[in-house]
Amino acid sequence: MAARLVDVARLAGVSPSTVSYVLSGNRPISEETRRRVEQSIAELGFRPHAGARSIRRQATNVIAMVLPMLSDGQSRVQMQFVFAVVHAARAKGMNLLLLTAEDGVAEINNVVGSAMVDGVIVMEVQLHDPRVPLLASIGRPAVLIGTPEDPGDLVHVDFDFAAAGAMCVQHLHDLGHRHIGFLGQSADTYAREAGYALRARSGALDEMAARGVPPVWSPAEASPAGVAEAIEDLFGQDPELSALVVYNEQALPLVLDRLAQLDRRVPGDMSLVAICPDDQAERLLPAVSDVALPAAELGRLAFERLAGLIAGETPPSTTLLEPQLNRRGSGGPPPPRR
Amino acid sequence: MAARLVDVARLAGVSPSTVSYVLSGNRPISEETRRRVEQSIAELGFRPHAGARSIRRQATNVIAMVLPMLSDGQSRVQMQFVFAVVHAARAKGMNLLLLTAEDGVAEINNVVGSAMVDGVIVMEVQLHDPRVPLLASIGRPAVLIGTPEDPGDLVHVDFDFAAAGAMCVQHLHDLGHRHIGFLGQSADTYAREAGYALRARSGALDEMAARGVPPVWSPAEASPAGVAEAIEDLFGQDPELSALVVYNEQALPLVLDRLAQLDRRVPGDMSLVAICPDDQAERLLPAVSDVALPAAELGRLAFERLAGLIAGETPPSTTLLEPQLNRRGSGGPPPPRR
DNA sequence: TTGAAAGCGATACCAG
């Protein structure tokens, strides 16, 4: 039922190869012939069969992206990665296949092994990630979003989370704060060795240490109870806390709520800096100063690196986006001693 | 480099057809032969070439999902659709190809026309959606999430937004409220005739009318300023408002913030019911009563319908999930007259 | 229970 290339050829009165060359542009075609062929293609609504094509070409024009584990649409950041990649891919006429991390290594093997995709983007890579050696060994184009402990030669792009954490502390310290807490991701994020979480935390804690600020931190679940607990924990460690670095996009609004409940005004009693997507910090009350997490940019970048690899280029194996601070209403000088 | 079927055959000392039959199970194979073949497959790490396979089979085992326009990961609901579909698909060994709505009808045509995918799921269908007639005409398996004005025979799944809107009003009215406002989606959502937005709104407004409640509503942008404006607008229309139906997941936290700013306590001064994903309402302070938007379930359902169509079944062309109310802390009796 | 061989739909080399 679907028209095939031979049908087009017949209708246009040319040979199949000619039609193929009109399609690919790999050989000069007379104006007249091209017109007839294109006319026939339109008339029949012909589309080259992707599968048939992929067997002779060495490519499918499809790339795969591996979603993070347990992903039920929780995190905005992850979504932004995905959307940025789809859009970048579609803009270049490529298609995106989504894989879930649950089946992990096996699924990656499947889609690249069966030549379904030309390359793979893996997000949420962990410090010791079994997918990393796999990707290294299959030797097909692959890009990591995130930095494993040992990336080998694998191309990876990342945000400099350590610098981001340090920058937050530095900002608050510069405002005069000498008692700063770090409110981080959920405990199990650290447990599974998510690089971004570990690096942001140590970036912050190291900077605290370097500046003589007592290093205080707590993980936090993104629920009212979890946040309340984390904040209590932080104050327990240092009752003089006058500033918080929050790296937990989901918990951020709850942190504001909780501080309000505790009658700590932001920024009057407590200053805040977050590491999170910029539009998210901007929308809060008060708008929160942040080190913006450039998720969309990272996604776009990851795609570009992958496209480069597929095209046979040799992109830089490491790219680290530098943090930038956006000052908003949530930071101020520490309150006078009570 | 990648092992091919013939390589397996050679190594196992059998003919290619035998290998193929071992793979497909379409013909009895002696235990001994099967063992040798499977051994060879494992040894060579052989995976059948998906493209080559798709040209003889009538299927690719891949389905496409069309993302909404302008989607930058804004909406949780949309994400949940996507994740639900990927997971459902992966669980059945199928793969998901993501398309963006920007390239619209053309891209759908491309991927199904070129036999890249066995079927398509379209989300965020609008009342008059050009993709609907297209899908109807190509006659390939397709499922809509959402209900266009004229779905024809197209299989679609949806949440009963009209009933949801009505249920919210009913709940508040039953609590004693006689002045209820509806705070909806952004103005342009209505402008582009998003079915869910229009139906939820008219469900609510009709129910208000039926109960003698003055029908009051306002669209709202999901920003502090937008929400402030919408709330002012609502009070301008009816200063006696004691309850709000909020159908705007992104604005919901901002509504709470704004009411707090205006010194209206929830639920003391103002009752609230939201239409939004349940976990989102649950996480607020106070936890918000809601009519849960079953995004994940809709996504799963959409996939199942599509899988049915691909398998040659004839699933019901319409499926409407019924709303359900979750009572939480944000609803109470109206305050005594001031 | 197995093998030989004819395709599937498009591409690209070899000729002209």
Added chain:
DNA sequence: CTGGTATCGCTTTCAA
């Protein structure tokens, strides 16, 4: 500038 045809990797009929 164009045509014939081998070929890609797998499936499936036909034959044994």
